[in-house]
Amino acid sequence: MVLPLPLFLRPGGTKRGTKEDGVSGASERQNNLIISKQIGKGVFGAVFIGQTSANTTKVAVKRMLNPRKEFQKYAQLMEARIHMLCNNKNIVPLYGYFQTDQYFHVVMPFYVKGSLSTYMDKKYSIDRIESAKISYEILNALVFLHSKKIVHRDLKPKNVLIGEDGEMRVSDFGLAEFQKRIEGKCGTLNYMAPEVIKCQQQSYSVDVWSSGCIVFEMLTGQYAFNDEDYGCLEKKICSGSYKMHDKIPISATTLISECLQKIPSQRPSTKTLFFHTWIVDTTEEAEKKRKMEDINKVLGKNALKSDTANQWKRNN
Structure with missing residues (x-):
């Protein structure tokens, strides 16, 4: 599900100390998002699970401290700008980004299967x-x-x-x-x-x-x-x-x-x-293998139907 960018670009407040979706510990409500459990950490920030206040759709929220130096601010905006250009099925889509007094946030899909x-x-x-x-x-x-x-x-x-x-x-x-x-x-x-x-x-x-x-x-x-x-x-x-x-x-x-x-x-x-x-x-070999498996499944089902029909005829 692709969420509209304006959802995360509007200014909003922060509400601390609530519990949402059974996630233990303090959570925050920011820009129509409830940010809760931390799921990853890197050099430049941490990644949290977020949910829209309108529904239960989970998203991943990358949170970075607002930098003081101008070139660092430029780097954060550059990340968002580059990510917004990346419309490809093998690239994680960007849902949006927003800034609070303390943090810069980038909002993306949450993938349960991990990395x-x-x-x-x-x-x-x-x-x-x-x-x-x-x-x-x-x-x-x-x-x-x-x-x-x-x-x-x-x-x-x-x-x-x-x-x-x-x-x-x-x-x-x-x-x-x-x-x-x-x-x-x-x-x-x-x-x-x-x-x-x-x-x-x-x-x-x-x-x-x-x-x-x-x-x-x-x-x-x-x-x-x-x-x-x-x-x-x-x-x-x-x-x-x-x-x-x-x-x-x-x-x-x-x-x-x-x-x-x-x-x-x-x-x-x-x-x-x-x-x-x-x-x-190798990919062609994999595709041929997949097609053969599909054919065998169909043949297997047909064979099962035929055996069942023959068994019914013998019993009647």
Whole structure:
């Protein structure tokens, strides 16, 4: 359900100390929203469950402290502005945003199934067919973002949410920027490209690097680059030092190695990756498998009906 933006853009007061929807602890009523249970926390803020006062629809509310410095205020508004441009089925939609005396709020859908990170923790590694499907959906989001000249800059399993239909949706545009002269070290180290660590100029290729890290992790249950010592980890990333796992299909190894090129210009575009052999062949195989399962279900039902009819004839 898409809620109208004006619902969250109108000024409103705050009411503390109420309990709503069986959630224990204090809740707040802000701008037609009842904000209650905290469900996540990041560097820049926390995420809460919210409900509209008009109905029981749950939403996710990202709350950040109002910054004092002008460039930080600009960054918050930039996140909302970028997110509003992202109308794609594999990107978490933005319902709206509003500001109170203390906080800046971004309102989005609440997904019960959680993130790709949570899903991977439960399964450890994901089979090649499902990994290809997930990669296809993430790349679909990235192709759209890059067509709008947007670089995500913090792509990781935790920032990929699972929709009600099971499809992946890229989220969290707190570090996203329009493609221009992007510099600075930001993101999560295990998924950070060498040029980000070195604070060099960055482009769409940083998202391509992160995609390769995610594919590696889905297929193996391990980080492509990992070390307990941050300094050693940075050196491994900058040197492109990783070991291809035996569990990774040969066609997927080419995709990963292309994404994890040290030199940004040598990495493929997201459009090229979208039509990579591993993605195309595996998703086609999955579609054929799904169709065969549907056919077998129909045949199975027909066979059951036939057996039941024959049994009835014998008994009568």
